Amino acid sequence: MGQQTPKVKSADRVLDIFELFTGDKESYNLTEISKGLNMPPSSTYLILQNMLNRGYLETDRSGKQFRIGYKLFTIRSGYMRSSSLTGEFNMIAEKIIDDLNETTSLAIKAGSDLLYIGEKVSTHALRFNPNVGSTLPLHATASGKIMLADLSMEELRALYPNDELEKVTDKTISTFSDLLKELNKVRTQGFGYNMGETVDGVHCVGGAIHDADGRTVASVSISIPVVRITGEVWGRVHDWIKRSCEELSTKVYGQQH
CATH class of the missing domain: 1.10.10.10 (Winged helix-like DNA-binding domain superfamily/Winged helix DNA-binding domain)
Known part of the structure; x- marks a missing residue:
């Protein structure tokens, strides 16, 4: 039966x-x-x-x-934006893979975690491979720091009521005060960095995707094993992050730069 x-x-x-x-x-x-x-x-x-x-x-x-009523149209609009975001991300990530051949990810904030909702993976045998649907602590990731940098002190304290933070590797930021210093750098530089804080030997750069009101809604990041990083490659990574975040902010959310 x-x-x-x-x-x-x-x-x-x-x-x-x-x-x-x-x-x-x-x-x-x-x-x-x-x-x-x-x-x-x-x-x-x-x-x-x-x-x-x-x-x-x-x-x-x-x-x-x-x-x-309006609520169903609001839900539909949010769904369409989400679908459009991943679709547009896949198109630009293909270009990044063609140029750099390094893993490119799209992620959003989910509570105190970073949730990966899109990825294009490097074809190199040695690579960082965050699966879609997987999560990592915000404070241990480049994209997570991008998300956190957009929050107020009250919102940060709600996420981190204790001064001690979870360590993923021995390089992960482990105190709230150190996190605040890092977030100030993110706001100044416009990029988030992960220097082996999630995986030993892998560095990552993240940037912010903004909605029409200028709020950070998602992040694009590129992850590279340290052995493949040169000054020239690192510069191209930053160029791609800036370009992709500006394109996605404009195409999906109508953000004007």
Whole structure:
């Protein structure tokens, strides 16, 4: 006997209401929704009011006709931006791989961790390979420092209530005061650095992707084993980080530089 999918009646009813709007009509009144979905008018009314208060539905001037609200469009817009971000990142990361052949990553902040959401991996046998979906402590990564540099002292203290920080390698920043000094450098230089703080023998440079309001929403980084770093290569890494972050900020978020 197959396992049945558990159901939550109220959740099913909300989804039924959403699916009703995939039909030909743009708006429905309480009676039409109740009859169309075979739901009691009293519980239908309560669900509609809840969805209305949360912005998932809105009404006309009479207050009787319901239609899709702004919240779904906000969610869709966020999803489209996210999809566009990874798509645009993949295109520019291909160019970076063609030029440098060094691992290039796209990451966002997830609590006190850095979450990798995109990558193009070097073809060298010796390489840094952060898998999409994997996480690392923000303070131990170049991109993480980029994220942290955008936060206020209150926000930083909420993430790091203790003065001692987790060490990934013996080079990882291990105190809150040292982290603050590092973040001041990031704000001045415009780049985040990871000099063996995540993996011994691997250095990384990260830059900020900004939204239209100038807030840091994501970061691009390039990771290189120390044995392949030269002054010329290090300069090209910085050029690519600057270029890719500016392109992604402009194309995806409309940020003007």
